[in-house]
Amino acid sequence: MKRSNALAFMSIALLLGACGEKGADTQARGPDPKLPEQQRGLLPSMKIAEPTPWGDQKPTVPEGYSVTAIATDLQIPRQTLVLPNGDIIVAEGRGGSAAKLKPKDVIAGYIKAKGNTKVKSGNRLTLLRDADGDGKYELKTVFAENLNAPYGLAFANNKLYVANQDELVSFDYQEGQTKAAGAPASVAKLPSQINHHWTKSLAVSADGRFLYVGIGSNSNITERGMEAELNRAEVWQIDAATGAHKPYATGIRNPTALAMHPETGQLFSVVNERDELGPDLVPDYLTSVREGGFYGWPYSYWGQNVDPRVMPGDPKKVAAAIKPDYSLGSHVAALGLSFSQAAMGDKFANGAFVGEHGSWNRDAPVGYKVIFVPFANGRPSGQPIDFVTGFRTEEGKTRGRPVGVTVDPRGALIVADDLANTVWRVTRNR
Secondary structure, three states: OOHHHHHHHHHHHHHHHOOOOOOOOOOOOEOOOOOOOOOOOOOOOOOOOOEOOOOOOOOEOOOOEEEEEEEOOOOOEEEEEEOOOOOEEEEEOOOOOOOOOOHHHHHHHHHHHHOOOOOOOOOEEEEEEOOOOOOOOOEEEEEEOOOOOOOEEEEEOOEEEEEOOOEEEEEEOOOOOOOOOOOOEEEEEOOOOOOOOOOEEEEEOOOOOEEEEEEOOOOOOOOOOHHHHOOOOEEEEEEOOOOOEEEEEEOOOOEEEEEEOOOOOOEEEEEOOOOOOOOOOOEEEEEEOOOOEEOOOOOEEOOOEEOOOOOOOOHHHHHHOOOOOEEEEEOOOEEEEEEOOHHHOHHHOOEEEEEEOOOOOOOOOOOOEEEEEEEEOOEEOOOOEEEEEOOEOOOOOEOOOEEEEEEEOOOEEEEEEOOOOEEEEEEEOO
16 A cells, blocks of 8 residues: 555545544444444544543442452453463463555554554453452462464363364463463364454353354455355364364354353343444344254345345345344444352342454444343343443543453352553442
C-alpha cells in the first residue's frame, strides 16, 4: 500500500474512532430477540477503546460482593482454570496471522489494536496459589512456557489439557506441582493456516473421554473463499486417548468459549457472530451445541435469516440451520463462559457467567463487562444481569477488557482482563 493511501486510511480511522457515543444501547437480548433490518455500507462504525490505567479503581460488583486483583503484570491473560487443589492456571498470549484483504481491514486492524494491550504475548501458563486460603495468591510462577498462543484449558485424566492455536496438547499433572515436568504431549493437530480467528476454546466431558475444541472461521463471511474454511467454524470432538477427531457441530462462526452444563452434561458455547450488517446485527449468542447440528454460518444467521453476501447460497443448509438459544447482543465479543454453583449466592446460583470483551464496531460501545445469564430447567431463561462492570470510564476510556471467566467451587468468580493484564477475583461477602 502506498504511503499516501495508508495515511488517508489512518486519518479515516482516527475520525471514526473519535466519534462520540451516539444513541443508546438498542441491543436485543434473551431467548427470542427481535432482529432489526440489515444495514450495509462502505465501512462499519468503528470506535477505539482508548486504554487508561485502573489506578486505585476496581471493577464494580453487586452489593454483597467484593473484587480484588489476585495477579497483575501478566502477559495477556486469556483463559483460566481452577485445578482440584484450588491452584489457578492462567493461559497467556495472543495469536493469529491473517493478512489484511481490503483497506477496511487495515482500518479495522488499527482501531482494534488501539484498544489492546501493548504487552508482548506470553505464550505460557502461569500458576497462582493461595496456600492459606485467605484470598491472597502469594505464589505466581510460570508453569509452562514456549507455547503457541495457548487459550483453551481443561483438566481430566490427571492431565492438564491446553489448546494452542495450532495443536491440542497435554501435560501430566500431579497435585501440588508448580511447574510442568517436561514438554507437552501432542493430542491432536488443529487447523492453523491463516488463523483469522485463532482462539481455540476447550471443554472436556464429565468422564474425561472426549475433548471439545472450538475452531473459528477464517473470515468474517467467506471473503477468502470456502476453501479457506475447511475444518473451520466448527466444534470438534476429540478422543482424549487416541486423538481421533470428528466435527461435532458445524456452521458455528467463532465458538470462543465452551463449557459443560454441570447437571445435564450438555455442551454449551458462546459464539461471536458476523459483522458489517449494522450495529444491532448479528447477535453474539449463548447456545447448547447439538451433536451433528448446523448453526447457519455462512449462509444464514439466527436460524433462517439469509445473509445475501454469501453467493451462491445454500437453501438446504439454511433450512437446516439451528436457531441459537440466547442472544447476548451484537458485537459484545463474548469470550468467556462458566456455569455457576450455589456458593456464588442464591441470585447467581443457577446460570452462566459470560465474559464480554467489548465492541470495536459500534458507535455506542457494548460489552466490556461480565454478565450472568439465568437458567431454568437446564436452559437460559430471562434477561441477563450485569455482574462485573466498570471496565469503561464515564469519559469513554477503557480500563480493562474481560476475557475468560471461571467459577471456583469454593465460591469465587475468576476473571481474566487482557487489557490491564490482571486476574480479578469476585467473592460473596460472608
